[in-house]
Amino acid sequence: MKLPLSLTNPNMASGSGSLMWFRKGLRIHDNPALEYASRGSTCVYPLFVIDPHYMEPDPNAFSPGSTRAGINRIRFLLESLADLDSSLKKLGSRLLVLKGEPGEVLIRCLNEWDVKKLCFEYDTDPYYQALDKKVKNYASAAGIEVFSPVSHTLFNPADIIEKLAGEPLWASSPLSVELSSIPPVGDVGSCEILQVPTLKELGYVEEYQDEFTPFRGGESEGLRRLRETLCDKEWVANFEKPKGDPSAYIKPATTVLSPYLKFGCLSSRYFYQCLQDVYKNAKRHSSPPVSLVGQLLWRDFFYTVAFGTPNFDKMKGNKICKQIPWNDDDKLLAAWREARTGFPWIDAIMVQLRKWGWMHHLARHSVACFLTRGDLFVHWEKGRDVFERLLIDSDWAINNGNWLWLSCSSFFYQYNRIYSPISFGRKYDPNGNYIRHFLPILKDIPKEYIYEPWTAPLSVQTKAKCIIGRDYPKPVVSHETASKECKKKMGEAYAVNQRLNGAVSEEDLRNLRRKFAEGDEEQQPKPRRLRQKLIN
Numbered sequence: 001m002k003l004p005l006s007l008t009n010p011n012m013a014s015g016s017g018s019l020m021w022f023r024k025g026l027r028i029h030d031n032p033a034l035e036y037a038s039r040g041s042t043c044v045y046p047l048f049v050i051d052p053h054y055m056e057p058d059p060n061a062f063s064p065g066s067t068r069a070g071i072n073r074i075r076f077l078l079e080s081l082a083d084l085d086s087s088l089k090k091l092g093s094r095l096l097v098l099k100g101e102p103g104e105v106l107i108r109c110l111n112e113w114d115v116k117k118l119c120f121e122y123d124t125d126p127y128y129q130a131l132d133k134k135v136k137n138y139a140s141a142a143g144i145e146v147f148s149p150v151s152h153t154l155f156n157p158a159d160i161i162e163k164l165a166g167e168p169l170w171a172s173s174p175l176s177v178e179l180s181s182i183p184p185v186g187d188v189g190s191c192e193i194l195q196v197p198t199l200k201e202l203g204y205v206e207e208y209q210d211e212f213t214p215f216r217g218g219e220s221e222g223l224r225r226l227r228e229t230l231c232d233k234e235w236v237a238n239f240e241k242p243k244g245d246p247s248a249y250i251k252p253a254t255t256v257l258s259p260y261l262k263f264g265c266l267s268s269r270y271f272y273q274c275l276q277d278v279y280k281n282a283k284r285h286s287s288p289p290v291s292l293v294g295q296l297l298w299r300d301f302f303y304t305v306a307f308g309t310p311n312f313d314k315m316k317g318n319k320i321c322k323q324i325p326w327n328d329d330d331k332l333l334a335a336w337r338e339a340r341t342g343f344p345w346i347d348a349i350m351v352q353l354r355k356w357g358w359m360h361h362l363a364r365h366s367v368a369c370f371l372t373r374g375d376l377f378v379h380w381e382k383g384r385d386v387f388e389r390l391l392i393d394s395d396w397a398i399n400n401g402n403w404l405w406l407s408c409s410s411f412f413y414q415y416n417r418i419y420s421p422i423s424f425g426r427k428y429d430p431n432g433n434y435i436r437h438f439l440p441i442l443k444d445i446p447k448e449y450i451y452e453p454w455t456a457p458l459s460v461q462t463k464a465k466c467i468i469g470r471d472y473p474k475p476v477v478s479h480e481t482a483s484k485e486c487k488k489k490m491g492e493a494y495a496v497n498q499r500l501n502g503a504v505s506e507e508d509l510r511n512l513r514r515k516f517a518e519g520d521e522e523q524q525p526k527p528r529r530l531r532q533k534l535i536n
């Protein structure tokens, strides 16, 4: 097991209690920070801080939720906290919930409570890096020991960057000791401790939405889901990522463990060990990058690159990102975000995102490609923001990494390979059951038109009670023309990036944009322009 990243101070605080600060890592199993907090302490304060900025309703946001998170993820988090509280109670403790700016709340608690150790899981996200620095500085100046182990990922990203990693150190040894009890909660003084709030108590109105995500939050549910997955040993052993069906929604084609891994309700290290156990007893099994272990390695890969790349979440100032003059077209962005592109495959996926906060990996590929280099040529950062808010598994490193990948801005450069918004989905689901479920307005469109309803004769549209252009939008672009244009633009942008060895300036991007705009004008259908002239 990785040794503690502990900061010790000769002027140790005199208290005998520990503060266990939960952020992600919302679990009891394989939680080295919680284990360390419990060891040799007379009392433990298990704390979660509700950050209003993250949790409170934002009436101006584009969908129900807070400024930073959609309502599905907030709900998932509250369920995870309630489950954690209940597990802590079984061990003789409870979750202390406080509200406020986390840094300030933490410092106040360290001041008021009988704390000699502050324990929390190490977090590589820039938001936590900044917050943790502030809290650590305060704690060490106050003589409080800080213990902040890496347990969210298989490897420590910093070790990988320094080329120190081989096998994960814990891989062949048992994980963190199972806790049978936790020392009692100490005196909380004047701090106003809350129960885990409900959505309603946070100010949300349940009628906001007609369908919530079917995935319940919490460690218990994450472990149950893992056990259920592991029951089918053959499926686990033969898992090969690109082979799954993105349209399978009744029984998804992958594990749907991502939201549990995101919040740390499930330890990726425990998951990894369970997979190794299945492989040991299997006649043969798939291997990375396509196997399930491979998926966990992808997760660690994105954590590592994200940690080691300044401005990883931006195009500008990001050394590994191609500089591309994306469009700033808010109308097209809104059509995509609100499932109004007129392409049922794309719109159904975007509805699943809004209603469930989870979609299959290849479904994410389809919509990300469509928004960026495939059809609309809108900036990947805009799509990333929408995913970041709406996904229940929204994860800073993985989300940015995959948007960089799908937009051919980094990692993957074959921009000529575009997902068709028509034929890709049809390959898996010729009858369009997935579309019919998420876009019920199209439920009676015959299968031969379900992926291109605008081609259905008016009589067919009338019979299906869905007139295209009235009940369901016409396509926002012609895929054939738009994808050709996108490829051309990507080719030109890549050439500039290559010529300037990546040092593409704002001026270069402006020039490219101007050139594209002139090209677009020339592309206007001439006969129509001529006809307009005649009419005028």
Ligand code: FAD
Residues within 6 Å of the ligand: 241, 254, 255, 256, 257, 258, 259, 261, 262, 292, 295, 296, 298, 299, 300, 302, 359, 360, 361, 362, 364, 365, 368, 387, 391, 393, 394, 395, 396, 398, 399, 400, 402, 403, 406
């Ligand atoms: P499984 O296939 O069962 O894989 C098991 C676990 O491996 C996942 O839970 C996840 O933790 C990890 N994993 C799988 N695929 C990837 C991948 N490509 N990159 C990194 N880790 C992976 N995943 C997130 O967890 N959070 C995100 O915010 C996120 N944003 C994405 C954005 C785009 C544009 C794309 C194309 C993909 C994104 N992914 C994201 C990656 C991937 O789609 C999901 O992890 C996966 O679909 C989750 O379903 P699952 O748990 O059933 O995956």
